[in-house]
Amino acid sequence: MSTHAIDVDVLRETGQGIATEEMTLNMGPQHPSTHGVLRFVVKADGEVMRRAIPDIGYLHRSIEKIAEKVGYHGFMPYTDRVDYVSAMQCNQGWAMACEALAGIKVPRRGEYCRVIASEFGRLASHLLSVGATGMDIGAVTPFTHAIREREYINDILEELCGARLTFNYMRIGGCAWDLPPGFVGRATKFLDRFEPLIDEYNELISFNKIYVERLANVAVIPREMAIAYNLVGPNLRGSGVKYDVRKDAPYSVYPEFEFDVPVGTGERGTLGDSYDRYMVRMREMKESCKILRQALAGIPEGPVVAKVPRTFRPPVGEAYVRVEASRGDMGWFVVSDGTAFPYRVHIRTGSFAAMAIIEELSKGLMIADLVAVIATLDIVAPEVDR
């Protein structure tokens, strides 16, 4: 599958290799680079992997079941925990699902606030992702530089909603709080600083020879395979499929903004390799900055939240909404039986799909590459298990 994979079997069958035994390695759940609590059972032949079998469920908190007990408004803080690296989009997904059930229209200023918050969340998430990729490859410096900027984003979001990680910012019908005074100026100032820094990251690490060698041609996901395995978001776009929910199934006020959907180009290796997935995230940060600038400049006046009854009882029915979260198409399915508690909630996340492809990708890779694959697929453990 991947171009550099080493075929142990060929060596063995031609009688050139030494007879070896397959080794079963347990990677995780407490392994430094399994980003939370992922576990892989690695069947390896020395350094070469035969298979890496993902084992999920270590971070299962039955969030979907909790929704049935806490009601529509009460579930909002729990959505933060679905993907705590970029919680804003989860907030937005849940709010949109409830609004679709009850047919609520969000005020325009509320939508703008949501877009601003979501895109800052995407910046924060992608920063963590590219930083952690560097860390997993062995470069320690990009991580701290990425985290430094992420802290400023957290400062901005803290001004917005008082929290730095689990925001609980959005409400059914809009947002909890309006932008604080002077927010637009400070956010713009941050973007002025941050945009050139993306190029600096590229100079610092993306074009580094060793870094490119480690990521290019590793774990290639061809276009068809990406679609077959239901990959979403940057992972799908890395394989050259131009699909973004914000463009192709528009929601909120995204159609009003101009932005590109970066796709993988195979610039340093094969289309769909780890480097493409990494670079797609780098480029998406620039697009997010574009959206943010437009949203900050054109934010309308008015209320941020629609009038929604305190006891939210949507009519009987079901709704499925999709948002483009940092890890791709996130689907929120909710069934209402007319009471104050949802009958069923289901969340479809990007990391879960990405987890499934690892077993197929891992054949013939080296153990060091597994780390790179996990990092560039940007798997976040809570999002897998929920």
Next chain:
Amino acid sequence: MQQFADYLLDEGILAGLPKSLGYALVIAFFAFVLLNFIMLVAGVTSWLERRVWARIQSRVGPNRVGPQGAIQWLADGIKNIMKEDIVPTAADKPLFKAAPYLAMIGFFGAWACVPFGDGLIIADLNVGVLYITAVTGLVVVGILMAGWSSNNKWALLGGMRSAAQIVSYEIPAAIAVNAVIVLTGTLSMQGIIRAQGWAPWNWFLFDNPFTFVAFFIFFVALLAEGNRTPFDLPEAESELVAGAFTEYSGLRSLLFFLVEWGNLYIIGALCTSLFLGGWQTPHFTDNGFVLGLVQFVVFFLKSYFLVFVAMWIRATLPRVRVDQLMSLCWKYLVPISFVNLLGAMLWVVAFPHGFLPARLGMFLFGIMVTIYFLMRVAFHLRRARPEMSWNPIA
């Protein structure tokens, strides 16, 4: 040391003792002094590395214990000594316990031939370079033993990687040194340093193009032997947890780290002695003590500069994969070093007494590269500073 021992035995405090006992006492004394010195060097290097790293990563680093955190290493050492020494139940206990000491012996032995000054060397062996190459090989045995006896698959992988890596990279390192040896005709460390001069154009680095190349091969190969980034695969944290040292705790773990940081200094010291003129200073005074002190300081500064470069590299570069590591060694470094050695031999035949224009030319070339590099750094600093120094949303 030989002269010193003889002096003590003949007319010093040891007069009258049997010769063998006297030698043993002197050796034990020097070993004790050296061991403490090594602890100091390794400790300070660890603190320096953390500080340098932190500055590069826009952090602060350890700055609480002592001025600027300068004795942080002492606190860490005490902490590690007081920790429980855990030996896994399933481990091969004798091997597991012995491994750190074996690594320590290999690394400690190398210090015997490190020339800190004109007379400041424990043993100026006539096979000094060979001895250092050989004795540091023991470190591999220690790491391999650690990896094997831990009964942990991650540790085993780390140990295997380490063995493969160090054994492979010893070849280009040894061949690269030969480029210097054909120039001097001696393997003694002091002999090689005496063949150079205090002026940079008299260093072997700039002697001819072949030694210039040899220096870089040697430095890269030593980085790999010392398990430094970008070749830190044996302890690759994000892949192998802590590699061969995964199961170690307390003092045994500390010893491995001591070896690592001490080795870093050995890398600098070796490169300094072989290529950067060692302790050579102008003969500005007849006072032996002052001269020795200045030589010591010069040697230290030169080798710590290289240590700094190694830290810098570690903070900058990612880690290579194990197959890339091997292909770099066998496909590039080994052939280049052999061709380079051949070139150095031809150079010696062509210019038995050196070729001054070549030296000066190489030196000017080096200066130009340095100036260009500094200009690049200045450019980036100018560009980066104003945005870096303020909090955009404060």
